[in-house]
Amino acid sequence: MPFLIDPPLPDIQFTLRRQFKKRRFRPHQQDIIIAALGRKDVFVQAATSFGKSLCFQLPAVIDRGITIVVSPLLSLMLNQVQALRKANVDARTLNSNTAMAERDYIYQDLATGHPLTRLLYVTPELCSGDRFRNKLKLVHEQKELARIVVDEAHCISEWGHDFRKDFKRLSWFRETFPDVPIMCLTATANAQVRQDILSTLGLDKTAYQLKTFTMTSFRPNLHLEIRFTSDEANDRYGDFVSWVKGVYERRAQQPRKAELDRLKQRVDNVPGIIYTISRAECEAIASALRRDGLGARPFHAKLPNDVKEETLAKFITNEPGYDIIVATTAFGMGIDKNNVRFVVHWRMPKSFEGYYQEVGRAGRDGKASYCFLYYSREDRDRIASMVVRNAPKDDGGNNNRQARLESMTRLVNYCEDTRTCRHAAITKYFGEAEVPDCDYACDWHKDPQELRERMQEGLASEEWVSTQRQEGRFDGYCSD
Numbered sequence: 401m402p403f404l405i406d407p408p409l410p411d412i413q414f415t416l417r418r419q420f421k422k423r424r425f426r427p428h429q430q431d432i433i434i435a436a437l438g439r440k441d442v443f444v445q446a447a448t449s450f451g452k453s454l455c456f457q458l459p460a461v462i463d464r465g466i467t468i469v470v471s472p473l474l475s476l477m478l479n480q481v482q483a484l485r486k487a488n489v490d491a492r493t494l495n496s497n498t499a500m501a502e503r504d505y506i507y508q509d510l511a512t513g514h515p516l517t518r519l520l521y522v523t524p525e526l527c528s529g530d531r532f533r534n535k536l537k538l539v540h541e542q543k544e545l546a547r548i549v550v551d552e553a554h555c556i557s558e559w560g561h562d563f564r565k566d567f568k569r570l571s572w573f574r575e576t577f578p579d580v581p582i583m584c585l586t587a588t589a590n591a592q593v594r595q596d597i598l599s600t601l602g603l604d605k606t607a608y609q610l611k612t613f614t615m616t617s618f619r620p621n622l623h624l625e626i627r628f629t630s631d632e633a634n635d636r637y638g639d640f641v642s643w644v645k646g647v648y649e650r651r652a653q654q655p656r657k658a659e660l661d662r663l664k665q666r667v668d669n670v671p672g673i674i675y676t677i678s679r680a681e682c683e684a685i686a687s688a689l690r691r692d693g694l695g696a697r698p699f700h701a702k703l704p705n706d707v708k709e710e711t712l713a714k715f716i717t718n719e720p721g722y723d724i725i726v727a728t729t730a731f732g733m734g735i736d737k738n739n740v741r742f743v744v745h746w747r748m749p750k751s752f753e754g755y756y757q758e759v760g761r762a763g764r765d766g767k768a769s770y771c772f773l774y775y776s777r778e779d780r781d782r783i784a785s786m787v788v789r790n791a792p793k794d795d796g797g798n799n800n801r802q803a804r805l806e807s808m809t810r811l812v813n814y815c816e817d818t819r820t821c822r823h824a825a826i827t828k829y830f831g832e833a834e835v836p837d838c839d840y841a842c843d844w845h846k847d848p849q850e851l852r853e854r855m856q857e858g859l860a861s862e863e864w865v866s867t868q869r870q871e872g873r874f875d876g877y878c879s880d
């Protein structure tokens with residue numbers, strides 16, 4: 401077992417201020433950190449933008465030894481490593497893109513048994529390899545393996561929307577290092593997914609040493625709205641452009657303009673993300689918006705890495721021409737820009753959790769932000785056929801197919817529901833008993849009657865959609 405320390409509270413506060421440059425903890429962060437430093441296994445479920453990363457980064461800085469962070473996305477690892485290195489924390493990442501020299505350095509560092517690296521971000525695939533496993537055994541023998549962190553832990557569960565089968569193999573950690581604490585974190589787990597995470601990682605066998613923190617998924621500053629449309633109306637583009645230009649016009653009026661000038665902010669620097677389903681649509685919307693004088697850029701998996709990095713960097717630093725990112729889900733989990741003022745779903749996402757994750761990119765500074773989703777019944781059928789076709793067919797395939805269909809169906813119900821607060825529907829989905837206190841932050845609270853009328857007028861009839869479906873009109877749709 402690694403060397404134990406029992407840091408007094410002032411050390412934790414000091415590290416928060418000195419290393420992480422934060423003035424105070426957000427609610428619950430300190431309790432989670434104390435549980436981790438007390439060598440408990442920890443399960444954290446909290447809303448998007450809660451500040452989950454700090455809950456393992458701060459203990460990693462205080463504790464002796466190395467913390468291994470398993471994360472599913474390369475971009476997410478890179479963001480976190482860059483931020484930590486800026487804060488003078490020796491954080492690194494080992495993945496398929498790591499340069500040879502850095503890879504050699506990391507393996508040599510691990511081979512000493514006393515690594516200097518504080519946090520090492522790795523992919524689940526890497527954790528299955530003998531080379532990495534043998535090095536970790538060495539570090540463990542030297543009592544220098546402080547903690548294993550599984551970020552985006554819902555990827556473990558085949559009942560989750562984002563199941564990755566290499567996450568299942570993370571059971572190796574508890575089997576091999578029973579004395580090393582494990583922390584897992586997610587924003588999107590229902591009861592079944594939570595149970596799956598705990599049993600896969602072996603944490604349910606020693607429940608007495610597990611501390612569970614489940615916080616609300618409610619994000620009060622997100623204004624949620626569904627905009628109803630149909631293939632025939634085909635009005636998304638015009639609707640969006642007039643909405644965003646309206647926002648710019650309001651910002652151009654006094655006294656707002658004088659205030660923006662004082663803050664050295666452009667009228668059109670209203671950062672936002674538009675999520676699309678396909679790469680072709682993503683490119684087409686971005687170029688159309690640019691032709692209309694808006695600063696929009698595409699972001700999808702097939703773009704060269706340097707273009708993606710430049711786009712992300714310029715979006716984050718509010719460069720002119722990079723105000724709106726039109727993205728596929730490649731631009732999803734973990735993007736942490738604090739002033740994203742809107743998230744638009746051009747089409748319905750494939751899962752409820754995906755929707756929650758994506759709107760969660762907005763308003764991370766706590767200020768009001770606008771999220772609307774263009775919903776059509778034709779898209780519903782296209783996406784359903786896509787979900788069925790793309791569900792994994794190997795390990796866990798059947799359960800996962802069922803889970804994905806269920807999640808998509810729940811999102812359809814959410815979109816067509818005109819009798820419930822949107823925030824209440826979300827918290828209910830994640831199993832919360834308490835109804836959140838939505839302060840007119842959804843279309844139902846703003847005007848339930850208007851919502852019903854908009855739906856009635858906006859959607860194609862079920863009869864029409866079903867005829868189209870029988871003719872196979874929605875079958876060949878694919879995303880990338």
Ligand SMILES: Nc1ncnc2c1ncn2[C@@H]1O[C@H](COP(=O)(O)OP(=O)(O)OP(=O)(O)O)[C@@H](O)[C@H]1O
Binds near residue numbers: 453587733738
């Ligand atoms: N105590 C704090 N004080 C001020 N800012 C904080 C604090 N804790 C975290 N933050 C900031 O909040 C933002 C969100 O944190 P983080 O990226 O860890 O969120 P998250 O919970 O992982 O969200 P998601 O699930 O959406 O990725 C970051 O910019 C982080 O620096």
